[in-house]
Amino acid sequence: MDIQLKRGLLDICVLAAIKNEDSYGYKIIKDVSPYIQLSESTLYTILKRLESMGMLTVRSAEHDGRLRKYYHITDLGVKRIEDFREDWKEIMTVYSFVTKEEQND
Amino acid sequence: MDIQLKRGLLDICVLAAIKNEDSYGYKIIKDVSPYIQLSESTLYTILKRLESMGMLTVRSAEHDGRLRKYYHITDLGVKRIEDFREDWKEIMTVYSFVTKEEQND
DNA sequence: AAACTATACCTCGTGACATGATGTATTGCG
DNA sequence: CGCAATACATCATGTCACGAGGTATAGTTT
Numbered sequence: 001m002d003i004q005l006k007r008g009l010l011d012i013c014v015l016a017a018i019k020n021e022d023s024y025g026y027k028i029i030k031d032v033s034p035y036i037q038l039s040e041s042t043l044y045t046i047l048k049r050l051e052s053m054g055m056l057t058v059r060s061a062e063h064d065g066r067l068r069k070y071y072h073i074t075d076l077g078v079k080r081i082e083d084f085r086e087d088w089k090e091i092m093t094v095y096s097f098v099t100k101e102e103q104n105d
Numbered sequence: 106m107d108i109q110l111k112r113g114l115l116d117i118c119v120l121a122a123i124k125n126e127d128s129y130g131y132k133i134i135k136d137v138s139p140y141i142q143l144s145e146s147t148l149y150t151i152l153k154r155l156e157s158m159g160m161l162t163v164r165s166a167e168h169d170g171r172l173r174k175y176y177h178i179t180d181l182g183v184k185r186i187e188d189f190r191e192d193w194k195e196i197m198t199v200y201s202f203v204t205k206e207e208q209n210d
Numbered sequence: 211a212a213a214c215t216a217t218a219c220c221t222c223g224t225g226a227c228a229t230g231a232t233g234t235a236t237t238g239c240g
Numbered sequence: 241c242g243c244a245a246t247a248c249a250t251c252a253t254g255t256c257a258c259g260a261g262g263t264a265t266a267g268t269t270t
Contacts, residue, residue, distance in 0.1 A: 007109040009203075010228080024247080025248070035198055036199055040248085041228080041250085065236060066236060088200065090140075097118065097121060098118060098186065111257080144257085146220085146258055146260085171219090172219065
């Protein structure tokens with residue numbers, strides 16, 4: 001997928017991945033990858049950003065001797081997803097504009 | 106609209122605006138603005154980029170004593186729009202992922 | 211004539227962001 | 241013991257949108 005198109009979707013995908021159940025970095029990548037490819041460096045950058053924005057909270061936990069940092073979505077994070085659904089309506093009108101008269105050519 | 110979401114759409118909108126008829130900067134802004142807001146500085150940056158990518162060609166013309174630069178889409182530009190339509194399928198699966206189980210919360 | 215608005219172009223600095231490269235450390239398997 | 245998988249993190253780089261600012265002409269208002 002075009003890299004610029006991904007930019008607006010990545011944050012939302014990460015939030016969606018922790019929306020129903022707290023999750024951690026490695027798992028988020030596995031869950032999201034089928035839909036949109038993202039590397040570790042990208043994910044951890046995003047997680048830091050979303051945390052600083054107050055869209056998620058972090059809790060460290062040990063699992064089988066390995067550190068895991070579980071991410072939990074906040075009300076603000078949930079609202080971010082809802083706002084995306086509003087943005088989607090605008091995106092659809094843009095899509096219509098781009099593809100209209102396509103069949104006439 | 107979220108600025109990151111716009112990034113992947115702006116190029117496409119500009120190409121769509123000149124797809125059926127050659128157009129010029131000032132007119133492109135007026136045509137595209139109802140669907141997605143973009144400033145002059147943004148547009149001219151995009152036009153330069155699309156030209157260097159070979160997605161459009163430029164032709165200068167005088168109109169009522171004022172300079173106008175008409176932009177014409179190339180085959181590559183048309184292909185770019187078609188590729189977007191392919192990307193759109195992926196975007197739809199992302200959208201499904203983000204909004205699924207929305208009603209269960 | 212002066213002031214202002216619309217038309218029409220352009221550049222530059224800034225800040226945001228995705229990503230590859232790179233690094234650290236542990237567990238489990240062959 | 242070596243290697244893959246798990247799990248975290250940082251940094252440098254390149255791309256890009258956009259506000260601020262600039263130039264110039266035509267038409268309209270004061």
